[in-house]
Amino acid sequence: MTTTTAKAAVLSVKQQDSILDSTRRLNIWEGSIRSGKTIASILRWLLYVRTAPLGPLAIIGKTKDTVARNVLDVIADIAPGAISYSRGAPTCRILGRLVHVIGANDAKAEKVLRGLTLAGVYVDEITVLPEAFFTQLLGRLSVPGAKLFGTTNPDGPSHWFRKKYLLRAAELDFVSFHFVLADNPSLTDEYKRQVSSEFTGLWFKRYIQGLWVAAEGAIYDMLDERKHCAKAPPKDLWRAAWITVDFGTSNPTHAGLLVLTDQQVEGDRIVAPDRLHMVAEWEHDGRAKGQLTTAQQSARLRDWADPLLADTGLTPVTVLDPSAAPLRAQMRADGWPGLRGADNRVDVGLQATASLFAGGRLAVDNEACPVLWDQLCGYVWDDTALERGEEKPVKENDHGPDMTRYGVMAARQVWRAWLPELAASAA
Structure with a gap:
């Protein structure tokens, strides 16, 4: 943990209690990001590894890379000689x-899992x-005395983990500990405010609040013409450019020119930070x-893009x-340079876009x-999909938001320095 964000590295009473009280078969730390749940859960896992019954142990996450980043690297920071x-x-x-x-x-993960009879497991981002x-x-956690320790951020209220486990804790050999950002004693108040401002x-x-809530209403509910609309800055402030295209034949094709711009200064006052700026669009509706x-x-x-980028280098x-x-x-x-397929992870993309607008x-x-701009302001969650437990935007007038x-x-190589809390999930 860096000195710019950390106070004294101490455990809160809530963290200590969770370590002492996590003695069930299933032990879960859930809640907001940077709330201290990961540190507490990993310390409890290390204590368990010392005394776990004989048999295989495992650490599981979405990918091996996320396991390394979220768990193994943290263990190495806490106790370098332990791993x-x-x-x-x-x-x-x-x-x-x-x-x-x-x-x-x-x-191959399922085949690996089928071959194990586990004495203990740590699960990241359940x-x-x-x-x-x-x-x-x-079912693999079948060695007598075996235990599971895991963490998760909240999802929708109909998520299978909430319905089948969190809400049934009284029926199961299960305990959960709820954490919010304010619970982390090792972060400064300034840093907590900074992280809170990155989400909306x-x-x-x-x-931030650690709530299991459903998506509803506008996706980009923070949009304000006074804050988020501005004329394109002079081209001598452009530092990088992306032509981004949502393709259609009978549906519209919608393209945009996104540029990275230096901060804008008037006198001794910064009127705009270095940021990403959508400076032009091209649209063709095949039906119309x-x-x-x-x-x-x-x-x-x-024909649209070349004049826009002329003289920019x-x-x-x-x-x-x-x-x-x-x-x-x-x-x-046709010789277009730098062609690349889009990263179409909707959840990560929506979150990153919202956080950039908010910040x-x-x-x-x-x-x-x-x-x-009209499509961004009208971009909403699909109520029908929400009834099925899915979180999707309405697929109508969405080509601009998609591109x-x-x-x-x-x-993301640009904005990961601006939004460090999102950088890992967007990697």
Whole structure:
């Protein structure tokens, strides 16, 4: 933990109590980010490893990389001599015990799990694991006296883990400990305010307040024309550029030019920080204006983009959505530089975009991008999907928000320094 964010590294009473009281078969720390739940749970896991019954132990997360980042690296920071691990390896040694390292997204993970009879397991980010995998994991935890220790951030109120485990704690050999950001004594008040400002709406309620709440209403409920709209800054302030495209044939194709800009200063006052700025858009609706071939779309996109980037010296990265294979092939044939498939992780992309807006690090020139701005303001959660326990945006007038999300995710190397709490999940 860095000295810029940390006070004295002490455990709170709540952390100490959770360590002492986590004696059940299933022991869960849940709540907001940076709330101290991970440190408490890992310290309890280390105590368990010392005394665990004979048999295999395991640490499980979404991927081996997330396990290394969220758990193994933390153990190495807490007690460097307690762990021996090579990144990417299938096992490590903790306090002399062999521990399997398993990523639930790995195609081989289920086969590995089926071959184990576990004496103990630590599970990172439980809600991102498939329910079937977690159910099978409990069946593997069959050595007498075996225990599970795990952490999770809140999800929706209908999430399988909440319904089948958290709400049934009285019926199960199960205990949970709820933490919020304010519970962490090792963070300064300034840092807590900073982290809180990075989240808004749904994500603020879950990741800062630690609530299991449903998505509802506007996705970008923080949007304010006075705060988030601005004319494109002069081109001499542009430092990088992304052309981002949501492709359609009969549906609209919607493209945007996203640029990284230096901070803007007037006199001795900073009027805008360095940020990402959507400075132009191009849209063609095949239903309203007639369909274009991919060759025509590629040519028109070039006619739109080249003048915008003239005299900037920038070579843009061009990001296309996963359905754009025909356009991608055409653009490659036409010599477009820097073609890249979009990262289409909707949950991470929505959260990153919302956090950038909330932190003043993403702006839109609404005069140059009127269609995009209208669509962003009208972008809402799908109530029908929510009834099924799914969180999805309404698939209507969403091409602008989609292409914005693609651009934001393509620029994550830029904003991960602005939003360190999101950097890991967006990696």
